[in-house]
Amino acid sequence: MKRIELLSADGQTPLRESVFRAGGVGFGGQLKGWNPPSKSTDAALLPIMKQANARTDDVVRNNGIAANGIQLHKDHIIGSEFRLSYKPNWRLLGITPDKAFVQDVEAVFRDIAEDPGCFIDAERRRTFTMMMREAVETHANTGDIMAKPEWIPSRQSPFATAIRMVSPRKVTNPNHGRDLPERRGGVELNRQGAPIAYHVEEGADNFGMSRTWRRIEKVTSSGRAGFIHVFEPSEGGQTRGVNRFLSSLEQLKMLDTLQNTTLQRAVVNAMYAASIESELGTDQAMQYLFGAEKADGVIDRMLMAYGDYYSANEIKFNGVKLPHLMPGDKINLHNAGNADNGFAALEQSILRYIAAGLGVDYAQLSRNYSQMSYSTIRAAHNDSWRYFMGRRKIIANRFASQIFALLFEEMILRGYITLPKKARFTFWERRHAWTKSDWIGSGRLAIDGLKEVKEAILKIEGGLSTYEKELAQLGEDYQEVFEQQVSEMAERHKQGLPPPSWMKLQALAPDNQNEGSNE
Numbered sequence: 364m365k366r367i368e369l370l371s372a373d374g375q376t377p378l379r380e381s382v383f384r385a386g387g388v389g390f391g392g393q394l395k396g397w398n399p400p401s402k403s404t405d406a407a408l409l410p411i412m413k414q415a416n417a418r419t420d421d422v423v424r425n426n427g428i429a430a431n432g433i434q435l436h437k438d439h440i441i442g443s444e445f446r447l448s449y450k451p452n453w454r455l456l457g458i459t460p461d462k463a464f465v466q467d468v469e470a471v472f473r474d475i476a477e478d479p480g481c482f483i484d485a486e487r488r489r490t491f492t493m494m495m496r497e498a499v500e501t502h503a504n505t506g507d508i509m510a511k512p513e514w515i516p517s518r519q520s521p522f523a524t525a526i527r528m529v530s531p532r533k534v535t536n537p538n539h540g541r542d543l544p545e546r547r548g549g550v551e552l553n554r555q556g557a558p559i560a561y562h563v564e565e566g567a568d569n570f571g572m573s574r575t576w577r578r579i580e581k582v583t584s585s586g587r588a589g590f591i592h593v594f595e596p597s598e599g600g601q602t603r604g605v606n607r608f609l610s611s612l613e614q615l616k617m618l619d620t621l622q623n624t625t626l627q628r629a630v631v632n633a634m635y636a637a638s639i640e641s642e643l644g645t646d647q648a649m650q651y652l653f654g655a656e657k658a659d660g661v662i663d664r665m666l667m668a669y670g671d672y673y674s675a676n677e678i679k680f681n682g683v684k685l686p687h688l689m690p691g692d693k694i695n696l697h698n699a700g701n702a703d704n705g706f707a708a709l710e711q712s713i714l715r716y717i718a719a720g721l722g723v724d725y726a727q728l729s730r731n732y733s734q735m736s737y738s739t740i741r742a743a744h745n746d747s748w749r750y751f752m753g754r755r756k757i758i759a760n761r762f763a764s765q766i767f768a769l770l771f772e773e774m775i776l777r778g779y780i781t782l783p784k785k786a787r788f789t790f791w792e793r794r795h796a797w798t799k800s801d802w803i804g805s806g807r808l809a810i811d812g813l814k815e816v817k818e819a820i821l822k823i824e825g826g827l828s829t830y831e832k833e834l835a836q837l838g839e840d841y842q843e844v845f846e847q848q849v850s851e852m853a854e855r856h857k858q859g860l861p862p863p864s865w866m867k868l869q870a871l872a873p874d875n876q877n878e879g880s881n882e
Contacts, residue, residue, distance in 0.1 A: 404601045409548050412603065416505050416532060419608045422615050423504060428714065429608065429615055432721045432728060436503045437496045439751040440759055442805025442838055445495045447472050447767060452796040457787035464783055466842075471779050472770060475522050482520035483766075485513045485527035491766070497528060498593075498762050499754070503721075506604025507531040508593040508762050511563070511579060512769050521777075524769050526591075531603075533564045537576040548603040550592075551578070556600055561590045586791065588769060593762045611720030618713045625706050640693040722750040741810045748807055760802050768798040806838030 368377055387394065408415075422429045449465045449472075475483055476491030483491050498508045509529040516523045534549035536542065545552055551560040558581050566574035580589045594604030608615065711729075718725040724743040726732050732740060774780045775790055782790065782797075790797045809815050819836075822828035834841040852862060 404596075404598050404605065405542075405547055405603070408603065408605060409542055412548065413532070415609055415612070416606060418612055418616075419504055419606055422608065422612065422619075426615055426619050428618065428717065428728060431730070432607075432717075432723060433500050433503055435721075435723050435727055436499050436751070436754065439747070439805055439808075440499050440755045441492065441496045443492070444477070445492045445759070445763060446803040446840060447476075447763075448801040448803055448835075448840065450799055450801055452793075452799050455787070455793065455796045456783075458783050458785060461783050464780070467780050468771070468774070471774055472767060475520075475770065480519060482517065482522060483524075483526060483770075485511075485515060485525040489528070491763075494526065494528065494766075495759060495763060499759055501528075501531065502594070502604070502754075502758055503607045505531040506594055506606040507534075508591070508758065509534060509561070510591040510762070510766075512588055512591065521779075522770060522773050524773050526766055526769075529563060529590075534561055535564050535576075537562050550602045552602070558592065558602075561592065586794070587772065588765055591762065591765050593758055593765075595757055607721050611717040614713050614716050614720075618710065618717070621706070621710070621713075722754075723747050737811055744808055744810065755802070755804055759804070763802050764798065764800060767800060768794055771798050801835075803835055803838060803840055807836045 370377060385394075419429075423433055424430075447469050449468050451465075453460050478490065481487045481489055481493075483489075484494060489497065498510075502508050509531050511527040511529050513525045513527050514523050515525045536546060536549055542548065546562075549562045549564075550558050551562065553559050560578050560580050562576045562578055564574055565577055581592075583589045597605070711725075714729050715725045718728040721728065724747040726735060726740065726743055727747060735743075772790065772794075775782065788796065819828070819833040823830060823833060829841075830845075831841045834844055855862065
């Protein structure tokens with residue numbers, strides 16, 4: 364009997380061969396029991412978000428690998444200082460660039476941002492850089508950055524604007540109600556799906572305080588930001604962010620258990636180097652053990668006899684002590700064995716999986732740079748650098764720019780700065796044009812400083828880059844560097860010292876023609 368099979372649209376190719384096999388059972392039936400439901404990100408995330416974020420918090424607090432993953436985000440995205448590089452949209456505003464105005468704005472912002480009094484923070488605990496480091500950590504932990512701008516006049520502070528950091532776990536539906544089309548994950552939405560308000564749970568955890576929910580509008584009637592929420596959506600209609608640990612959370616927990624179990628086994632194996640095996644029978648041994656507390660003291664006398672015998676019989680041969688055992692006793696030497704037993708390879712495999720989930724390099728996450736050449740390390744760091752720069756641009760810069768816009772508005776109101784005349788738009792008409800800016804964070808790690816300095820010089824001399832870009836990659840502001848160089852050259856000239864020979868790099872450190880063999 365001829366076999367009947369379905370054909371595709373061309374009438375010749377079997378339907379089974381013309382479609383994606385991912386929807387089938389697999390060539391051996393491996394996918395037969397794999398039938399996940401098709402859900403949006405919100406539908407899959409919101410029901411389990413509280414528990415998933417709690418597990419992430421626990422792992423970050425108690426697992427060194429996870430804690431290092433968070434530290435890498437803070438150190439590479441933000442660094443020791445997150446500095447403003449003010450770049451208003453001069454062309455749109457219809458005015459010529461004003462360097463003095465830019466410097467005034469940067470000076471005023473830096474003064475309030477890094478004031479040790481922490482006036483920029485509503486809780487008076489964080490400088491601007493500390494706030495940014497916390498924001499990056501919170502985003503990696505929960506997928507969201509949330510903050511509430513406040514107006515707190517103070518005699519000590521030159522600004523009344525202050526930022527209150529909000530824990531994303533506090534933004535929930537009132538009374539922990541179920542999600543609705545117009546309110547999901549504590550975020551109230553309009554008909555277009557845009558957020559219009561946030562419901563923040565107030566009341567300290569585990570302190571006996573009643574919980575209430577405060578509704579905070581995203582934008583005030585004056586156009587000023589009322590609530591700041593930054594995350595990176597992966598699809599339309601997404602309300603809350605996804606933390607970086609969800610894809611590798613199970614592996615992190617299992618790795619922690621595996622490491623603890625391996626350590627316990629190694630400790631147990633190392634506790635006993637040798638033991639003496641006696642011919643004492645089981646029944647007699649149990650009789651001694653169970654009768655140890657009796658008045659006759661049988662087991663005490665037996666142990667004393669063993670101790671006296673072994674202490675009295677010290678036999679040495681050429682300086683080496685030879686034990687003389689009691690009749691019927693044997694010495695058993697215990698070999699601790701291989702404590703690794705394939706653990707290192709398994710641990711490395713799991714760490715690579717976790718590193719891929721976090722978007723960082725395996726060597727950075729594990730702090731293990733052994734068996735890696737210069738080229739390998741640099742390629743790996745370049746990959747992770749692209750990831751960190753994406754996080755800085757999409758997450759950190761957006762959050763920082765919204766804070767800067769709030770302070771810029773108050774600078775105008777208080778007369779700290781004067782906007783250039785003849786501008787086409789006022790600040791309230793084009794807020795972003797007046798507050799457009801870049802941000803300078805930590806510099807790229809130099810694997811071989813000499814090679815990378817040469818590369819930067821060649822890019823600048825060849826017209827492929829600028830001092831601004833190259834110095835920004837080092838975490839420096841080119842204008843500050845130039846001003847300092849002018850000051851130092853004047854000081855050197857005053858002291859009778861020759862000018863620095865910056866461009867004699869090739870003469871001072873010529874290329875090594877054989878260096879490629881070591882890579």
